[in-house]
Amino acid sequence: MNYDDIVSDLDYLATVPDDVLAEVVTRDGLCFWAFDRSEIPELSGLDSADRELAAGMCAGCPVINECLELDLRTAGADTVGVWGARPDTDRREIHPVWMAHRNGAQKRGDRR
Template identity: 70%
Template sequence: MNHDEYTEMTARLDRYASVPDDVLAEAVTRDGLCFWAFDRTDMPELTGDDPPDRELAARLCAGCPVIDECLELDLRTAGANTVGVWGALPDTDRRALYPVWRRSRGGEVR
């Protein structure tokens, strides 16, 4: 992904800027496909040591109705320390997106 794609993604997430964390978390856990559509025993374990896996992220999140909410929640709560798949992105992409997202919200990158 490139900077323009991160900027576009950040602009899309701006609609959630005023949504409280608990509301986002409720939507993600209630409606997120990863929380109910997969047999947990069949899901690969994501340790954070795995190589970036865009294919896995795309497969796990395909058709999920709360991808943006999930991504926003992870950026808020994990920030640069993210691991696994959230918002249809592997952790390496979210780490690169994080500073762009922080700056768009008027914050300094932590």
């Protein structure tokens, strides 16, 4: 899995305020209105079943990138559950790459 590509795909969201991302994700995210949240199983481990479950739960969601961006900003390495069509184990590995990418972009003065 290429985490650099995943992180680069989120660059267009870098300047979107947290509250706007949260509003978009809670308004448009399928998991907030299409599922009974008590029926969504908890994910653990790094096996392909967790990834398949996460991808299946988020299939067709219009705000997958926004959701992933929001979780990386707000939960970071302490993330749990499914956000952005990825299990928490993947997001914990993505987070330091995302942090380094964003810090590098800020140092270069990149504003996308």
